[in-house]
Amino acid sequence: AQSVSQHNHHVILSEAASLELGCNYSYGGTVNLFWYVQYPGQHLQLLLKYFSGDPLVKGIKGFEAEFIKSKFSFNLRKPSVQWSDTAEYFCAVNARNRDDKIIFGKGTRLHILP
């Protein structure tokens, strides 16, 4: 069964710092990969997704993620964070063509200091 591991449970950064949140998945087949974000008091929403093609995907609000198949990783990055990026970030995986489960990691709480 597929699973997702997010390395950091809680990250604190200052504004303008660079961000990288780690995500590793376990599944040997082809996958669809996602990052979702939950801003305080709001519902989860999609940040970016990878299905195929260019392993570097760009999402909303300046976020990007790189799929490295050999490392089973899909790390989220942003060159310069803003206070408004304070939120919880979830990595998720779907085993393509297997079933419809979308499995989430436990999330990383990101706190940006103004």
Place this chain on the structure above:
Amino acid sequence: DSGVTQTPKHLITATGQRVTLRCSPRSGDLSVYWYQQSLDQGLQFLIQYYNGEERAKGNILERFSAQQFPDLHSELNLSSLELGDSALYFCASSGGLAGASRGELFFGEGSRLTVL
């Protein structure tokens, strides 16, 4: 606003009781997913329905059951409640099967269940 509606937003009940959580998906979405979010377990996949039929099952307890009705709304029934069932229960919808819909889920705001 994601277009997914969940009721109730908050629910407080006692151990041993039974509750029903309701989800209305986005207009036109055929798939409904249920997730349980707790501090220690994160976002746990429970079950998924597609156009009224169960499509995928996760770590859903036998005390829990769900269904999707012909109008595509879904209900999650939790019975013989225990303290550990206290959590935020999310519903999400998507346009179709994960592969076809490209996997974007639209989440509701959740139903917070407190079991005393």
